Amino acid sequence: MSDLSEPGFEGTELLNFMKSVLDDDESLRKKSVQQAKANVILTLKNKDKKTKSWFFEFKSTGEVQKIDGAPPKADVTLMMSDVDFLKLVNDEANPQKLYMSGKLKVKGNLMKAVAIEKILRAADPRPKAKL
Secondary structure, rough: OOOOOOOOOOOOOHHHHHHHHHHOOOHHHHHHHHHHHHEEEEEEEEOOOOOOEEEEOOOOEEEEOOOOOOOOOEEEEOOOOOHHHHHHHHHOOOHHHHHHHEEEEEEEOOOOOOHHHHHHHOOOOOOOOOO
């Protein structure tokens, strides 16, 4: 399993968790591909203003990998701060509000970006309360 960690980026722990869940659960990986049907690049900016990107191959394989070098072709690119990514995944921020306030930038197919939100939120390792 390749490590998605990047020094200085707090959100990479959640990316590693998400990758491990997808790697271990083939049915969830297939469901994610069916739901998204898109290749997505997530670019995060940390508090030191450095950026790093990850590639979500959700057209066929359901794999997540760190991008080193030139980015692959994607249907949509999401750009946000590392802090806002953590808030989004932890369900502490509304993606529409992030987008409308300019904290979440989307290049490409906006509808594909909406589809990927549920997959990103699945990276939250906290147990969900059942009512």
